[in-house]
Amino acid sequence: RIAYVNGRYIAHRHATVHIEDRGYQFADGVYEVCEIARGFIVDMKGHLDRLDRSLSELSIGWPMHRSALMVVMREVIRRNHVRDGIVYLQVTRGVAPRDHPFPVGVTPSLVVTAKKFDAAKVHQKAEAGVQIITVPENRWDRVDIKSVGLLPNVLAKQKAREAGAQEAWFVDPDGTVKEGASTNAWIVTQDGALVTRPADHGILRGITRTTLFKVAESLGLRIEERPFTVEEALAAREAFLSSATTLATPIIAIDGHPVANGHPGSVTLSLRQAFFDIAE
Numbered sequence: 001r002i003a004y005v006n007g008r009y010i011a012h013r014h015a016t017v018h019i020e021d022r023g024y025q026f027a028d029g030v031y032e033v034c035e036i037a038r039g040f041i042v043d044m045k046g047h048l049d050r051l052d053r054s055l056s057e058l059s060i061g062w063p064m065h066r067s068a069l070m071v072v073m074r075e076v077i078r079r080n081h082v083r084d085g086i087v088y089l090q091v092t093r094g095v096a097p098r099d100h101p102f103p104v105g106v107t108p109s110l111v112v113t114a115k116k117f118d119a120a121k122v123h124q125k126a127e128a129g130v131q132i133i134t135v136p137e138n139r140w141d142r143v144d145i146k147s148v149g150l151l152p153n154v155l156a157k158q159k160a161r162e163a164g165a166q167e168a169w170f171v172d173p174d175g176t177v178k179e180g181a182s183t184n185a186w187i188v189t190q191d192g193a194l195v196t197r198p199a200d201h202g203i204l205r206g207i208t209r210t211t212l213f214k215v216a217e218s219l220g221l222r223i224e225e226r227p228f229t230v231e232e233a234l235a236a237r238e239a240f241l242s243s244a245t246t247l248a249t250p251i252i253a254i255d256g257h258p259v260a261n262g263h264p265g266s267v268t269l270s271l272r273q274a275f276f277d278i279a280e
């Protein structure tokens with residue numbers, strides 16, 4: 001495998017960054033994960049627009065021109081022979097002696113990696129549905145920034161794994177669901193409407209989430225952008241999660257309780273099917 005690190009394409013196993021990189025010391029950086037399907041980067045524009053927003057919210061400059069970054073992404077994908085898989089980008093503030101305020105005159109660090117997967121296997125597994133758990137929301141209030149500071153997400157995901165589940169939903173004290181540790185959260189109501197939390201505050205505005213709005217529209221489904229509770233999800237017709245790596249994936253159980261009849265929902269599966277007709 002080949003990785004891109006700060007201007008060079010090198011063997012993945014030799015790809016390193018400096019010990020005083022601020023990503024390593026302070027989680028002072030941002031990232032994106034894009035799905036690659038049949039050789040195309042899905043929703044590349046959306047991901048790069050969000051990267052731009054994350055960078056500007058943290059006053060980190062672009063490590064290179066946007067069009068150059070697109071060339072690097074495509075080159076990493078090509079060198080790793082990825083037809084189906086993911087490409088990962090990470091930009092940190094750069095390398096400087098450890099001191100909390102922004103260092104002056106540093107160049108942001110850029111890492112790009114790509115990984116292939118067996119699309120047929122991945123889709124087959126996702127379509128079988130996943131189990132999730134719920135955990136109290138304990139993250140900061142700027143989760144709209146796609147920062148590499150993911151410790152609460154890591155702990156939540158580990159807790160899910162130890163419970164035999166694949167994802168954890170962060171739940172606010174008022175009982176409403178925020179999102180998963182690495183996915184957005186959705187339900188389908190008994191009358192067939194899609195419900196997902198508004199993305200202006202408290203969750204990451206998923207690129208897949210935005211594309212699913214268009215998919216839903218093309219399928220004639222109604223969308224309600226509003227908070228929902230765990231109780232509502234358990235009483236819903238369907239529940240599902242979304243991200244670049246999972247697309248729309250059915251949730252079959254929450255905290256050990258089945259959602260509806262405990263089988264993947266048909267609305268979720270049709271959204272998943274239709275996704276690639278709409279994604280750019």
Ligand code: PDD
Pocket residue numbers: 033179180181182183184204205206207208209242243244245
């Ligand atoms: N996670 N919410 C959180 C907290 C996320 O980390 C992600 C993405 C999403 C979905 O966003 P998108 O549809 O743009 O992938 C929502 C990536 C896949 C990750 O951390 O691996």
